[in-house]
Amino acid sequence: MNYREFIHPEDEAALRNLEAVPGFDTVARFILEHFTEDMMHGLYMAQNVRLSPSQLPEIFNLLPPICGKFEIELPEFYLTMDPRPNAWTIGDKRKFIVLTSGLLDHIADKDELQSIIAHECGHIVCRHVLYNTIAMLLVKFGESLGFGRIVIAPILLAIKYWQRRSELSADRASAVYTGGHEVPCRALLRICGGPDNLTKNINLPEYAEQAKAYDALVAKSKWNKLLQNMAIMDADHPFAAVRVRELLSWAGSEQFAKLKQAMSAAEVLPMCRKCGRRIAADAKFCRYCGNNLKGEK
Numbered sequence: 001m002n003y004r005e006f007i008h009p010e011d012e013a014a015l016r017n018l019e020a021v022p023g024f025d026t027v028a029r030f031i032l033e034h035f036t037e038d039m040m041h042g043l044y045m046a047q048n049v050r051l052s053p054s055q056l057p058e059i060f061n062l063l064p065p066i067c068g069k070f071e072i073e074l075p076e077f078y079l080t081m082d083p084r085p086n087a088w089t090i091g092d093k094r095k096f097i098v099l100t101s102g103l104l105d106h107i108a109d110k111d112e113l114q115s116i117i118a119h120e121c122g123h124i125v126c127r128h129v130l131y132n133t134i135a136m137l138l139v140k141f142g143e144s145l146g147f148g149r150i151v152i153a154p155i156l157l158a159i160k161y162w163q164r165r166s167e168l169s170a171d172r173a174s175a176v177y178t179g180g181h182e183v184p185c186r187a188l189l190r191i192c193g194g195p196d197n198l199t200k201n202i203n204l205p206e207y208a209e210q211a212k213a214y215d216a217l218v219a220k221s222k223w224n225k226l227l228q229n230m231a232i233m234d235a236d237h238p239f240a241a242v243r244v245r246e247l248l249s250w251a252g253s254e255q256f257a258k259l260k261q262a263m264s265a266a267e268v269l270p271m272c273r274k275c276g277r278r279i280a281a282d283a284k285f286c287r288y289c290g291n292n293l294k295g296e297k
């Protein structure tokens with residue numbers, strides 16, 4: 001799937017603004033030179049549980065079909081101990097999707113987990129991962145890398161502004177994969193902290209109306225706008241009501257209907273779960289890594 005077919009226009013616009021921020025180029029290049037994916041791979045390997053066909057396969061097995069539909073290589077997939085429900089994707093050439101234990105505690109079923117993994121794969125399709133990684137490293141190591149706060153502050157603000165917009169594109173990917181806005185919205189409400197017995201009955205259109213009320217409040221005065229901008233400027237995700245509203249309105253569009261149809265009709269070659277490459281439907285062994293495919297497809 002080509003990201004241009006579903007990228008949110010605010011994501012594209014914010015990315016152009018980010019790349020125009022003075023110093024962004026230099027900071028991004030510096031980080032890329034000093035950060036190695038091997039280091040990150042080592043950290044993840046040593047600290048977290050790497051999911052595989054034989055390690056928590058009930059979670060891992062959801063990933064390859066999603067990568068197949070989106071036509072992306074299989075990223076490394078990890079589970080980390082953190083009670084806060086969250087998922088993220090980082091890396092550059094080599095990519096890592098991470099789920100927290102809190103996320104798995106909160107989600108209600110396999111459909112919701114699939115929609116969250118599809119959202120993360122959406123970040124890969126939309127080429128968000130590199131800049132997300134830069135954002136994460138800037139936050140974590142910005143000062144120790146020797147940049148003064150003053151130098152990186154405007155870059156951080158612009159990157160966080162873009163990150164919030166980028167979430168809207170990844171939400172769209174999740175809606176295309178799951179065939180509608182319902183499951184991603186449900187998963188979204190769950191991540192906000194709502195247990196199933198509460199969130200399953202939430203009236204989504206009414207919840208989306210809250211985003212409209214919020215926009216009206218912000219538009220009322222410059223002071224309101226300033227206060228609200230200050231309230232969200234450090235966040236890397238948009239408000240949940242805004243995400244639900246955007247998903248609801250996009251899921252009713254012609255663009256969504258076309259993509260949904262194309263995705264369900266797409267023929268996908270099976271993927272080797274060891275190396276992540278495409279293999280012939282009747283192959284018994286992976287021609288790239290020699291993996292025995294019996295029982296995998």
Ligand SMILES: [Zn+2]
Nearest residue numbers: 119123167170
């Ligand atoms: Zn995301």
Ligand SMILES: [Zn+2]
Nearest residue numbers: 272275286289
């Ligand atoms: Zn293989």
